[in-house]
Amino acid sequence: MKTLMKTAAIAAALLTAHGASAEMMAPTADELAAWSEAYASFGGMEPKWAVQGADAFKASSEAGVPVVYLDVRTEKEWEKGIVEGAVKATLTQLATEDGMGLLPDSKTAIIAVYCKSGHRSALAIPLLHRLGYSNAISMKGGYEGWVAAGYPVEGASE
DSSP states (O other), X not given: OHHHHHHXXXXXXXXXXTTOOHHXXXXXXXXXXXXXXXXXXXXXXXXXXXXXXXXXXXXXXXXXXXXXXXXXXXXXXXXXXXXXXXXXXXXXXXXXXXXXXXXXXXXXXXXXEEOSSSHHHHHHHHHHHHTTOTTEEEEETHHHHHHHTTOOEEOOOO
């Protein structure tokens, strides 16, 4: 339980840094129980909690496999560009009704979740799996890895 509280404190600090209010972060007993259950499952992670590099997602897309790119960076970061066709939902927005409304209807869709370098996307994966998205995968290296590989982006401000 001590580790869970430490993790919750770190998550609260991250959410605060990204503009979440105290009211948004105050969990109900049910939410705390759900997060506790999700946290407990981290110890026995199965392959579905995978991390893939940008190359694997790009190759899948080019082979005709539908991949939904989900950008969980901040709005300010989106000004630097996004992966072509990516869905934009900040990490804090993702857990809201509006954020969930941006997700694909199919719970089996391949979702390449990315942020700047990979930390926030790793935080989003348990939430997506809890929502039933069994093929949500964190993109190793995040947006920076995608750009470093020379893959196309859109919306970058000059």
